[in-house]
Amino acid sequence: MTSKPEVLIIGGGVIGVAIANSLSRAGSEVVLIDRGLPGHGCSYGNAGWVAPGFATPLPRPGLLMKAARWMLDPRSPLRIPLRPDPALIAWLVRFLWNTRQERFIAGTRALVELSQYSLEAFEKLASDHRGGLDFQRKGLLQVALTPDGVTGLVRDLRMMEAFRVEGTVMDEEGVREFEPSLTGPVAGGVHYPGEAHLEPLEAVEALANRADDAGAQIIPSTEAIRFRREADRIAAVLTSRGWIEPETVVLASGVWSRPLAAQVGLRLPLFGGKGYSMTVDRSATALSTPVLVAERKVAITPHSGRLRLAGTLELVRDDETISPRRVDAIRDTAREVLALPEQAPIEKPWSGLRPCAPDGLPLIGRSRRVPNLIVAAGHQMLGLQTAPATARLVTDLMYDRTPPFNPQPFSPARYE
Numbered sequence: 001m002t003s004k005p006e007v008l009i010i011g012g013g014v015i016g017v018a019i020a021n022s023l024s025r026a027g028s029e030v031v032l033i034d035r036g037l038p039g040h041g042c043s044y045g046n047a048g049w050v051a052p053g054f055a056t057p058l059p060r061p062g063l064l065m066k067a068a069r070w071m072l073d074p075r076s077p078l079r080i081p082l083r084p085d086p087a088l089i090a091w092l093v094r095f096l097w098n099t100r101q102e103r104f105i106a107g108t109r110a111l112v113e114l115s116q117y118s119l120e121a122f123e124k125l126a127s128d129h130r131g132g133l134d135f136q137r138k139g140l141l142q143v144a145l146t147p148d149g150v151t152g153l154v155r156d157l158r159m160m161e162a163f164r165v166e167g168t169v170m171d172e173e174g175v176r177e178f179e180p181s182l183t184g185p186v187a188g189g190v191h192y193p194g195e196a197h198l199e200p201l202e203a204v205e206a207l208a209n210r211a212d213d214a215g216a217q218i219i220p221s222t223e224a225i226r227f228r229r230e231a232d233r234i235a236a237v238l239t240s241r242g243w244i245e246p247e248t249v250v251l252a253s254g255v256w257s258r259p260l261a262a263q264v265g266l267r268l269p270l271f272g273g274k275g276y277s278m279t280v281d282r283s284a285t286a287l288s289t290p291v292l293v294a295e296r297k298v299a300i301t302p303h304s305g306r307l308r309l310a311g312t313l314e315l316v317r318d319d320e321t322i323s324p325r326r327v328d329a330i331r332d333t334a335r336e337v338l339a340l341p342e343q344a345p346i347e348k349p350w351s352g353l354r355p356c357a358p359d360g361l362p363l364i365g366r367s368r369r370v371p372n373l374i375v376a377a378g379h380q381m382l383g384l385q386t387a388p389a390t391a392r393l394v395t396d397l398m399y400d401r402t403p404p405f406n407p408q409p410f411s412p413a414r415y416e
């Protein structure tokens with residue numbers, strides 16, 4: 001391992017490996033470390049969607065009212081625990097501020113830009129990658145179980161159309177005709193035809209392989225433990241394999257970026273949005289399009305040979321334990337809308353911590369306090385589908401180039 005690289009990336013999730021690929025292709029000497037195996041954090045078991053029509057920030061108008069109703073339901077799709085934790089309370093106050101309509105629309109515009117760029121980038125990666133990539137552009141079908149739910153989906157579509165994301169409204173009959181596998185109680189929906197999905201771990205591995213081809217050193221089982229600061233810069237990083245003295249540090253450690261950044265006085269307001277996924281043998285259904293069940297926030301994605309079911313967001317610090325009741329709620333929703341047989345075997349459930357900032361936007365950019373630190377964390381429910389754009393932003397920043405989209409909404413300076 002090079003001990004004085006130009007760039008040290010901490011974290012080998014989809015964000016870190018996408019940056020390693022992009023920076024090494026631009027000519028930087030890159031070392032990436034991960035305390036485990038790259039791609040085995042939150043990037044491992046996600047739904048695999050690359051869906052601009054789904055690119056909204058977590059705080060949205062009306063969400064807190066719904067969350068309050070859901071508080072007492074152990075099977076609800078969202079859980080915000082109320083604890084006397086000052087950091088959590090500060091986070092919730094900021095979150096509430098960001099549920100205003102104008103913040104929601106501005107955040108959506110910014111996230112759609114990142115997602116559209118990334119969708120094209122993944123399509124290109126899939127066609128260039130020598131091992132092939134199971135990238136499918138079959139669209140996304142968002143369905144609702146109630147007329148109110150359909151109204152909400154149509155409202156989102158109208159907003160998305162203003163950002164040039166197209167979709168078609170479907171009534172109950174239209175949904176069933178389009179996707180006959182949905183035999184359960186569906187009131188209608190919206191089909192976004194341009195959306196894609198892929199297997200997330202395969203995407204991380206493809207990006208890591210390309211980074212490796214371009215000269216990046218990707219080192220697993222190596223933990224960043226502490227920073228040595230000199231004046232306003234990080235002079236060295238102590239890792240479980242010794243000191244590394246990079247010129248620039250890129251912090252891409254997902255929700256675990258918060259304790260690392262705190263060591264240099266940077267308070268990243270990141271909490272974990274714990275979600276779950278599980279897989280089911282696909283032979284139980286002929287579903288061909290990824291589906292969102294809107295009211296339950298359950299994502300059902302057909303990957304080759306398997307269906308992945310994903311959902312739930314529980315706000316935690318770093319607790320990854322699995323709640324059987326929430327896993328059952330996800331599975332029961334899929335069974336209900338797809339009429340899956342009771343005996344359809346479900347593989348071992350998985351949990352992941354979505355790194356969530358209170359405004360629902362990732363933090364991407366140089367720290368004002370510590371100029372040789374670049375932060376790339378906080379991608380909430382959209383880390384896969386915004387990874388190539390994040391990498392492009394970081395690379396343009398490093399090379400003093402103007403990025404193809406506005407970097408300002410993502411600046412970590414908003415929390416410094």
Ligand SMILES: Cc1cc2nc3c(=O)[nH]c(=O)nc-3n(C[C@H](O)[C@H](O)[C@H](O)COP(=O)(O)OP(=O)(O)OC[C@H]3O[C@@H](n4cnc5c(N)ncnc54)[C@H](O)[C@@H]3O)c2cc1C
Nearest residue numbers: 011013035041042043046047049224254275382383384385
């Ligand atoms: C149920 C669920 C479904 C989802 N579905 C989608 C989807 O369909 N599309 C989408 O775009 N997003 C989805 N997401 C969100 C997406 O998974 C995340 O936004 C994304 O994985 C975040 O990537 P990351 O690289 O920032 O973090 P991670 O993948 O968590 O990577 C961080 C890495 O940092 C490493 N690390 C931490 N601390 C250290 C340290 N001290 N030293 C060295 N390494 C360290 C960890 O080992 C880890 O590998 C979903 C998430 C969940 C939970």
